[in-house]
Amino acid sequence: MLKNSEFVSKLRNSGLRPTKQRLKICEVLFNRDKTFHFTINDLAKNISKNFNEKISLATIYNTVHAFKDKGYLKEITISSDKSYFDTNITKHHHFYDEDTNLLIDCNDNEIGKVNIKNNITGKKISSVEVLVRVASDNQNQN
Amino acid sequence: MLKNSEFVSKLRNSGLRPTKQRLKICEVLFNRDKTFHFTINDLAKNISKNFNEKISLATIYNTVHAFKDKGYLKEITISSDKSYFDTNITKHHHFYDEDTNLLIDCNDNEIGKVNIKNNITGKKISSVEVLVRVASDNQNQN
């Protein structure tokens, strides 16, 4: 549980002014003990539930992208109709529950290291991500 | 290189009428020796380039989704702003070239088997996909 002043320095250190909107968003995103996987819509709903003052949707988009650019959030692509973000910025993989639309972090003990034997010539690997889609037994297979 | 009559039976066998639009789309998609990774927009451009008669965008969407539902195409999610499809319907992984926005199939000899040690209780794995993003050396890291 970080406190407000820590968010202020975190923001200042990355060249972002610690506005009250950004601090509220920090609270929602980073004042939790578990990883938070969210869509912009999830975040917007969470904010309007937990605070009296509302933050404009444009600001939520701006802030999430700023935090992503500064490396405080990762973007996870699972579906082409909305973007997911992740407060866990370490390299890790995901289970995606197709029934609940929830992302779950994989620990290293759940998915072994991915062995990439050959890379494209002249290119550098910028990320390696495994997505394991899961569903109840009575679901369609892939 | 399949011939027209083969597409006709393929479509008939799956309960789809072999209309001239679907047959043209089959030609574009399946009359090639390499895997085709495409967005709807890629496909639409390809069609309008190769044929005199135009196929409505709605039909292209309908057909691609019908083909996906019948298992003739796979949908690959790499970006939240457009959907990619794949004529290679076998289980395989991808490199994604962030410079060119092109998908490249991984052979089994390029990425070793992904070892999933623990699955979510009560759920069945419906797919396991690895996406390796690559870029030129002078690109930002993840």
Add this chain to the structure above:
DNA sequence: CATTTAGTTTAGAACTATTATAAATTAGTT
């Protein structure tokens, strides 16, 4: 402080990919 400057927020418009609608057309059937 008071003033200036640059960064930020905001509502709403614009944009883009995709899906829905409903009328016209076509394929397959009787």
Add this chain to the structure above:
DNA sequence: AACTAATTTATAATAGTTCTAAACTAAATG
């Protein structure tokens, strides 16, 4: 040939996201 159900099509609608430009605010300056 007539009928029925599937398909195509243009177009409208939708949803997520980005853009715009004016209002506001934090920080810097004197």
